[in-house]
Amino acid sequence: MRTLxxxxxxxxxxxxxxxxxxxxxxxxKVLDFHDQSPLSGAVIEVTARDLYAQTDPLxxxxxxxxxxxxxxxxVSHPECSTIFRVVEISEDSEIKxxxxxxxxxxxxxxxxxxxxxxxxxxQAEAVLxxxxxxxxxxxxxxxxxxxxxxxxxxxxxxxIVKPVIQGLYGSRVIVMNNEVRMQxxxxxxxxxxxxxxxxxxxxxVLKGSSALRYGSDAVxxxxxxxxxxxxxxxxxxxxxxxxxxxxxxxxxxxxxxxxTWDSGMYASVQGSYRRSxxxxxxxxxxxxxxxxxxxxxxxxxxxxxxxxWNVYYxxxxxxxxxxxSSHIGNVDDLIRSINSGEPxxxxxxxxxxxxxxxxxxxxxxxxxxxxxxEGVGKWEIQYDFQRNRRFEFDINRSSSDIGRPAIDxxxxxxxxxxxxxxxxxxxxxxxxxxxGRYQDNFANPDTGVRRLIPDYDRYEAGAxxxxxxxxxxxxxxxxxxxxxxxxxxxxxxYRTSRWNERGYQEDFGDIVVEDLGTQLLTNPVLDYTxxxxxxxLSWIPDTQWxxxxxxxxxQRAPNPAELFSDGLHHSAARIELGDLxxxxxxxxxxxxxxxxxSQKLSxxxxxYYNYISDFIxxxxxxxxxxxxxxxxxxxYRQTNAALLGLDVNINYEWTDMLxxxxxxxxxxxxxxxxxxxxxxxPAANTRNAVQLELEELNNLRFGLESRYVFRQNETPENIIxxxxxxxxxxxxxxxTAPPAYHLMNFNAGLDFELSGKTTLAVNLRVQNLxxxxxxxxxxxxxxxxxxxxxxxxxxxxxxx
Amino acid sequence: xxxTNNTKTMNSGKITLxxxxxxAVFGFWSCSDDDDPAPIDEEETITTLTAVLAETGxxxxxxxxxxxxxxxxxxxxxxxxxxxAANTSYAGAITLLNETESPAENITEEIEEEDDEHQFFFATxxxxxxxxxxxxxDDGNPVGLSFVLTTGDAGAATITITLRHEPKKPNDGTLSxxxxxxxxxxxxxxxxx
Numbered sequence: 006m007r008t009l010x011x012x013x014x015x016x017x018x019x020x021x022x023x024x025x026x027x028x029x030x031x032x033x034k035v036l037d038f039h040d041q042s043p044l045s046g047a048v049i050e051v052t053a054r055d056l057y058a059q060t061d062p063l064x065x066x067x068x069x070x071x072x073x074x075x076x077x078x079x080v081s082h083p084e085c086s087t088i089f090r091v092v093e094i095s096e097d098s099e100i101k102x103x104x105x106x107x108x109x110x111x112x113x114x115x116x117x118x119x120x121x122x123x124x125x126x127x128q129a130e131a132v133l134x135x136x137x138x139x140x141x142x143x144x145x146x147x148x149x150x151x152x153x154x155x156x157x158x159x160x161x162x163x164x165i166v167k168p169v170i171q172g173l174y175g176s177r178v179i180v181m182n183n184e185v186r187m188q189x190x191x192x193x194x195x196x197x198x199x200x201x202x203x204x205x206x207x208x209x210v211l212k213g214s215s216a217l218r219y220g221s222d223a224v225x226x227x228x229x230x231x232x233x234x235x236x237x238x239x240x241x242x243x244x245x246x247x248x249x250x251x252x253x254x255x256x257x258x259x260x261x262x263x264x265t266w267d268s269g270m271y272a273s274v275q276g277s278y279r280r281s282x283x284x285x286x287x288x289x290x291x292x293x294x295x296x297x298x299x300x301x302x303x304x305x306x307x308x309x310x311x312x313x314w315n316v317y318y319x320x321x322x323x324x325x326x327x328x329x330s331s332h333i334g335n336v337d338d339l340i341r342s343i344n345s346g347e348p349x350x351x352x353x354x355x356x357x358x359x360x361x362x363x364x365x366x367x368x369x370x371x372x373x374x375x376x377x378x379e380g381v382g383k384w385e386i387q388y389d390f391q392r393n394r395r396f397e398f399d400i401n402r403s404s405s406d407i408g409r410p411a412i413d414x415x416x417x418x419x420x421x422x423x424x425x426x427x428x429x430x431x432x433x434x435x436x437x438x439x440x441g442r443y444q445d446n447f448a449n450p451d452t453g454v455r456r457l458i459p460d461y462d463r464y465e466a467g468a469x470x471x472x473x474x475x476x477x478x479x480x481x482x483x484x485x486x487x488x489x490x491x492x493x494x495x496x497x498x499y500r501t502s503r504w505n506e507r508g509y510q511e512d513f514g515d516i517v518v519e520d521l522g523t524q525l526l527t528n529p530v531l532d533y534t535x536x537x538x539x540x541x542l543s544w545i546p547d548t549q550w551x552x553x554x555x556x557x558x559x560q561r562a563p564n565p566a567e568l569f570s571d572g573l574h575h576s577a578a579r580i581e582l583g584d585l586x587x588x589x590x591x592x593x594x595x596x597x598x599x600x601x602x603s604q605k606l607s608x609x610x611x612x613y614y615n616y617i618s619d620f621i622x623x624x625x626x627x628x629x630x631x632x633x634x635x636x637x638x639x640x641y642r643q644t645n646a647a648l649l650g651l652d653v654n655i656n657y658e659w660t661d662m663l664x665x666x667x668x669x670x671x672x673x674x675x676x677x678x679x680x681x682x683x684x685x686x687p688a689a690n691t692r693n694a695v696q697l698e699l700e701e702l703n704n705l706r707f708g709l710e711s712r713y714v715f716r717q718n719e720t721p722e723n724i725i726x727x728x729x730x731x732x733x734x735x736x737x738x739x740x741t742a743p744p745a746y747h748l749m750n751f752n753a754g755l756d757f758e759l760s761g762k763t764t765l766a767v768n769l770r771v772q773n774l775x776x777x778x779x780x781x782x783x784x785x786x787x788x789x790x791x792x793x794x795x796x797x798x799x800x801x802x803x804x805x
Numbered sequence: 806x807x808x809t810n811n812t813k814t815m816n817s818g819k820i821t822l823x824x825x826x827x828x829a830v831f832g833f834w835s836c837s838d839d840d841d842p843a844p845i846d847e848e849e850t851i852t853t854l855t856a857v858l859a860e861t862g863x864x865x866x867x868x869x870x871x872x873x874x875x876x877x878x879x880x881x882x883x884x885x886x887x888x889x890a891a892n893t894s895y896a897g898a899i900t901l902l903n904e905t906e907s908p909a910e911n912i913t914e915e916i917e918e919e920d921d922e923h924q925f926f927f928a929t930x931x932x933x934x935x936x937x938x939x940x941x942x943d944d945g946n947p948v949g950l951s952f953v954l955t956t957g958d959a960g961a962a963t964i965t966i967t968l969r970h971e972p973k974k975p976n977d978g979t980l981s982x983x984x985x986x987x988x989x990x991x992x993x994x995x996x997x998x
Binding site for chain 1: 841842843844845846847848849851852853854870871872873874875876877878879880881905928930963965967969970971980981984985986987988989990991992
């Protein structure tokens, strides 16, 4: 195959050479897409030819001695992802190349390169670059993502942070780690993505579900964590970062080393470790909120224009203590916590991680190969393996059970997928892909606690096709469709009383395998076929404006929690109940993205409307009595829902030194069947920041950030429960939202050049500058304690 | 040129086949994994609270709350064996069982062993004069597995028995001061004759 390709190439070039004069000049500029500033040091290589050029400080480059014909250019820059461009030259030409993904812009020459095969032209996309990510070295992915307008988080305390995109979270948001879809029990509200933010060089967020390559069920959006891209030249570089924080009296240390070779080989190793003790709210210590986290990743690969391979392995281990006071006995304890306004257990500072706590580890291995087929495009194949183990330790009644988890789940996933990108048609790019997945969940019976999630096997198969078409220099169309099939084959024990209460005997009587008296062993086998389509149209009237319209319909099969949840959650004193009858949900979403980019101003406004039929939600519904008293029952149910929202993002450069950022996001969620508000919808919020940067003074920088979160005024009604302690019905203020709050953050930094290639960046940050006491509506621990107060962070980063 | 194209098509065809074969292999593996999981008897649950009230040299009255499905949908079944006599002292003794296990596990012993981390609380309404503790933990604080209940005149009364895990000890005898987590909270309606 390889020799064939070479022959072909030689044949082709020989043809060209013999027929034409070879004295053409291709010149151009390489610019940063975001602010259109010139990029110096970018390398432009004519692939398969020994011809390259580097950009000067003005971003300009010149390639001489070209013959008329079609060339493929590889454009790389240390801070941007490498892109490939196809240019057709018949006379001396000038081109402009924008690095850093984003919406494709008008080009003088036809461009069909694969800057990013997954990027969707008409859709809002936001990016966190390495610099921003490193600010959150001691925090989590979910915290960093809040920098993006329209992204919030749902928390369990400060250490368990799940991203919420345009009001949706959990299984509706896909997290991709290095092209691998994370399979980490994302269904639980208290399950954070098991990824190390220190391993990512760039994080992109695609709002909406258009990137069908990754799956059809990302009704909310997709978070793409990406590693470094490695240039094909002999080099070695790395970085070490040490962060210390006062709140929690902890710190993070992280390091990475990268090696690249001329041959296109590369190798990279990265690790980070974080330790922190009890956090502190302004008025009291948050007993048992420490954390410990370890992340490791290794990558080896080889990449050339024609082919490449990559092997990646990462390990992530996190041990998170959950606020002691949040572990409660029954509804009276909850009422007491809500009324007291202060956590019940306040003990001296400690690094101990005591019960309740979680321990999760995640192994991820990936092998990938691609080959570019001349005249066709690019073919990729990828296999990945993941093993996610989750332990949850509750406070046991008996001290003899200490150290014995209440939850012990092992989720093992194998995925094989293949993609074919066809870029031989100028102005049109086609992409096809198929994928297969097998997943096994094992719930260890040694816990002595009934399984919250049963043992199951899941099989998935999917296929998709997508098209990106430049209709004219001003119009780009993209569209695609995806078909998925999934089967869950579970082995679940039901309490006979629950089986009868749900009325399952009539509908599911035939799945009972064995009757054990008080329990029934069942074998539910559930099949789902989901179909998704997405299309978008972008209008690019000039280099400054882009207006895109995106329409999509996507279906999501229910996750195991929605189907099978069955038990008591001590962390929130609630009984959670899934339902076997839950069927797939269908989302219809329309969004408009208006984007303006000039030298000084960049602005983006994204209004959207999302109608979801058979939306699956979890809501407090009633109460059940046990010997411990009453417990609110949280039931999964389906309804028709609508989300209407607006995200605004404005950046303005006042002078060379002074810039500011303004963001606002608002989303309204309605339960259309019950004509009431949806639960857990983020409150409107606005973020405003100013940054002063003096380049000549060692990049001396100061920044001030204000984050204002409004009160969520639209929440479902509270429920009425019987309190044995008070011997009467009382209102349980389980849905009442806490008041609005305003946080100020400060940062200052300096860069030093230690030697030729070694730089040191020193940053000081103060979070929650005024030590404001607040609680957030989307924090599950808001019933029990305030959020953390002021935190000083000192951060040293050496790049070498 | 046509030749090359054909080769390519064949090649990608082969690749697709290989892929399908691989997926099939995965499917195969998993199908063999059909072992039934072991049932779990809830070990942390208390299903049954029994309080026996014994009149000195006289009759005994049994108060019982029994919830055999634990966290399941069925509410506890509450029984009181008969009316109490007016103006009488009863010696009370509490037994706790987990009847989801067979044989039933006696949790009373566990509370006795870890009595410094547990305490029962008795809240009454109506014609009960007093409930006093008749036992102590090693630190001299009350536990409540044994108690003395004294009835008043004939009439109606209720008693709510609450077991708290890790309460503040010593406390002022109220639930709100004690804090901790509730392991049991049951109310009984009594008839005093």
